Amino acid sequence: MARSHPIDHYRNFGIMAHIDAGKTTTTERILYYTGKSHKIGEVHDGAATMDWMTQEQERGITITSAATTCFWRDNRLNIIDTPGHVDFTIEVERSLRVLDGAVCVLDGNQGVEPQTETVWRQADKYDVPRIVFVNKMDKIGADFYRCVQDIIDRVAGKPVCLQIPIGSESDFVGVIDLIKMKAIVWNGEALGASFEEKDIPADLADKAAEYRSKLVEAAVEMDDAAMEAYLDGTEPNAETLRKLVRTAVQRRAFHPVLCGSAFKNKGVQPLLDAVVDFLPSPVDRGAVEGIDFKTEEPTTRNPTDEDPFSMLAFKIMDDPFVGTITFCRIYSGKVEAGQGVINSTRDKKERVGRMLLMHANNREDIKEAYAGDIVALAGLKDVRTGDTLCDPTHAVILERMEFPEPVITIAIEPKSKADQEKLGLALSKLANEDPSFRVSTDQESGQTILKGMGELHLDIKVDILKRTYKVDANIGAPQVAYRETLTKKAEIDYTHKKQTGGTGQFARVKLVIEPNETGKGFEFESKVVGGSVPKEYIPGVEKGLNSVIGSGVLAGFPVVDVKVTLIDGAFHEVDSSALAFEIASRAALREGLQKGGSVLLEPIMKVEVVTPEDYTGSVIGDLNSRRGQIQGQDMRGNAVVINAMVPLANMFGYVNQLRSFSQGRANYTMQFDHYEQVPSAVAAEVQAKYA
Ligand SMILES: Nc1nc2c(ncn2[C@@H]2O[C@H](COP(=O)(O)OP(=O)(O)OP(=O)(O)O)[C@@H](O)[C@H]2O)c(=O)[nH]1
Numbered sequence: 001m002a003r004s005h006p007i008d009h010y011r012n013f014g015i016m017a018h019i020d021a022g023k024t025t026t027t028e029r030i031l032y033y034t035g036k037s038h039k040i041g042e043v044h045d046g047a048a049t050m051d052w053m054t055q056e057q058e059r060g061i062t063i064t065s066a067a068t069t070c071f072w073r074d075n076r077l078n079i080i081d082t083p084g085h086v087d088f089t090i091e092v093e094r095s096l097r098v099l100d101g102a103v104c105v106l107d108g109n110q111g112v113e114p115q116t117e118t119v120w121r122q123a124d125k126y127d128v129p130r131i132v133f134v135n136k137m138d139k140i141g142a143d144f145y146r147c148v149q150d151i152i153d154r155v156a157g158k159p160v161c162l163q164i165p166i167g168s169e170s171d172f173v174g175v176i177d178l179i180k181m182k183a184i185v186w187n188g189e190a191l192g193a194s195f196e197e198k199d200i201p202a203d204l205a206d207k208a209a210e211y212r213s214k215l216v217e218a219a220v221e222m223d224d225a226a227m228e229a230y231l232d233g234t235e236p237n238a239e240t241l242r243k244l245v246r247t248a249v250q251r252r253a254f255h256p257v258l259c260g261s262a263f264k265n266k267g268v269q270p271l272l273d274a275v276v277d278f279l280p281s282p283v284d285r286g287a288v289e290g291i292d293f294k295t296e297e298p299t300t301r302n303p304t305d306e307d308p309f310s311m312l313a314f315k316i317m318d319d320p321f322v323g324t325i326t327f328c329r330i331y332s333g334k335v336e337a338g339q340g341v342i343n344s345t346r347d348k349k350e351r352v353g354r355m356l357l358m359h360a361n362n363r364e365d366i367k368e369a370y371a372g373d374i375v376a377l378a379g380l381k382d383v384r385t386g387d388t389l390c391d392p393t394h395a396v397i398l399e400r401m402e403f404p405e406p407v408i409t410i411a412i413e414p415k416s417k418a419d420q421e422k423l424g425l426a427l428s429k430l431a432n433e434d435p436s437f438r439v440s441t442d443q444e445s446g447q448t449i450l451k452g453m454g455e456l457h458l459d460i461k462v463d464i465l466k467r468t469y470k471v472d473a474n475i476g477a478p479q480v481a482y483r484e485t486l487t488k489k490a491e492i493d494y495t496h497k498k499q500t501g502g503t504g505q506f507a508r509v510k511l512v513i514e515p516n517e518t519g520k521g522f523e524f525e526s527k528v529v530g531g532s533v534p535k536e537y538i539p540g541v542e543k544g545l546n547s548v549i550g551s552g553v554l555a556g557f558p559v560v561d562v563k564v565t566l567i568d569g570a571f572h573e574v575d576s577s578a579l580a581f582e583i584a585s586r587a588a589l590r591e592g593l594q595k596g597g598s599v600l601l602e603p604i605m606k607v608e609v610v611t612p613e614d615y616t617g618s619v620i621g622d623l624n625s626r627r628g629q630i631q632g633q634d635m636r637g638n639a640v641v642i643n644a645m646v647p648l649a650n651m652f653g654y655v656n657q658l659r660s661f662s663q664g665r666a667n668y669t670m671q672f673d674h675y676e677q678v679p680s681a682v683a684a685e686v687q688a689k690y691a
Helices: 023-033 054-059 086-098 114-125 144-155 202-220 224-231 238-250 268-278 417-433 455-467 535-549 578-595 613-625 654-661 680-690
Strands: 010-017 067-072 075-081 101-107 130-135 159-161 163-166 174-177 182-186 195-198 255-259 288-292 298-301 310-319 323-332 334-336 340-343 348-351 354-358 363-366 368-370 374-378 388-390 408-414 438-441 448-452 473-475 483-486 490-498 505-515 522-526 562-570 598-612 629-636 639-647 667-677
Touching: 010 023, 010 086, 010 114, 010 268, 023 067, 023 075, 023 101, 023 130, 023 268, 067 268, 067 354, 067 374, 075 086, 075 268, 086 114, 086 310, 101 114, 101 268, 114 144, 114 598, 114 667, 130 144, 130 268, 144 159, 144 255, 159 202, 163 202, 163 255, 202 224, 202 238, 238 255, 238 268, 255 268, 310 417, 323 417, 408 417, 408 455, 417 438, 417 448, 417 455, 448 455, 455 473, 483 505, 483 578, 490 578, 505 535, 505 578, 522 535, 535 562, 535 578, 562 578, 598 613, 598 680, 613 629, 613 639, 613 654, 639 667, 654 667
Parallel strands: 010 075, 010 101, 101 130, 130 255, 159 255, 522 562
Antiparallel strands: 067 075, 163 174, 174 182, 182 195, 288 298, 310 323, 310 388, 323 374, 334 368, 340 348, 340 388, 354 363, 354 374, 408 448, 408 473, 438 448, 483 598, 490 505, 505 562, 598 639, 598 667, 629 639
């Protein structure tokens, strides 16, 4: 079997928008018009096909990112759903990496909203070519031209109109296509309403001419010959004009703007045309960079079927019908169901079992997939988001991923035995889907601890546990993941002796406890000679030490970067046991940590605030009051980017505070940077709270 479409007929693109701008509705209409989704689910009925999970519908944000395949004008479109919330930067960034272009949907009444700013700037960061769709032109207060101006004012974009609207609000009937210089008018508002090409209405002739010149002038900049011809009085024809606009989008020279009303079924077909005409194919995006698995040298993979097979897993989801599915983008080569591949990121063999193509309402089993495809794989063993799967004989690692340390924790306590079982299952699935989410057990209390990157991140996981997995549980308040370490060397000689009838307990250990290199964690070594502590008791010693390492002496936080050496000890023929050595070592280490000047460490976050200039002063003042250290300040487009290091403990509730003093226009992202000693005044407070 051969590929269905040549790779330059592929468009892997995302739709990005502020909440409620109409991303879901637009996607639904695209799926309808491309003929794959025949039953349309309105968002307000809660039946939309892209929003898979109840949590998303209720919160009105799209958390998961799914990919859907459809076809338009003999092109193969893969729509990659992009989430947009600040706490999900990993998912946003992951999906931005695998898509070649994007459609930015604006609410025609609201223009560029705060979240549009966020996603726009993220797309800038990843250099994603994009076109703009001004939606909701039928809505009261819709103003196309204000939206265009907004793109300049708010995000320093370079809008160039390819269409202007005919009518507005309830009189919105269609658009003028400035490339063809024709009116496109829809016959009614019904789904699937037909449309006709007409002459431009007389009252819009001047406006159309004005915007047409702006378009042509911007377009001819892309090509010397076209520019020369234009200066000599010849405008490019429609085909040339489209090519020039395509070049402009690929070079990020400007952002073409279209308009319509997804809800009233107007403007969606021309939007699809624009996706095909202007957004890049995988070929336009060129070779992808990677690292050769064997030589560790930089290498590349070309977007062709002839190059060795490689693909990147960008999203793992739990599907009620087929179990775990892994969404992958194939960058080079081809792959068949049943083929053996290597997960080069983890150096593990895998077999490609079932391969699925996801459409909006159905899934199709496929036997082969090719460069450019986005496929869903069922039944992979151990693949995480960001892993590369490839040809074992030409292995490559496409991306080395580093996930930020999860630094917020909450405790979760299932209410019954049945809940405990459900919880265990659910948590292992969630942890596989999202590498920034981790689970551990508190050794002291036996509680299950969830770790994540932010308050909302964990909030949503808890929501999923309760709703999707029906786990009934008590949830603790979110806490900072503090750590403890020691500052100086200590030597402890400890004897555990107990004599109460029958056999007694006896164990003596001599430990050297010292700071270890940062990042080395806990290390233990036994240097005992001459059998003063017999070998069979060493596991007891280690067990005792580990129990303290999990929960330090200051406030019960894990102890890091400590080296413990057993240098000597003593035992008793009858009274010694592994248990006695465990007890002795435990007590010895606790004493050592006290003597070794234990301190608390706290996570310091690298915070990036992007704000309109007006709020720069307030942002900086506020960060200072949060014990933040400003690292620098820069311009990105017309926004100010402020970088700071701030203790996580002082970042709770930041999102609301920032929104309130910037009218919702400033945004931030943060990620863990390093651990640092808590200043003593603050440490006393923390200890009082947790000890
Ligand atoms: N008047 C009007 N309403 C629209 C249009 N498109 C979408 N809507 C409505 O706007 C609301 C939000 O639309 P969605 O498609 O859910 O927006 P979204 O961007 O996907 O929102 P999230 O999934 O919450 O991020 C819904 O009530 C839609 O019916 C439009 O063209 N005109």
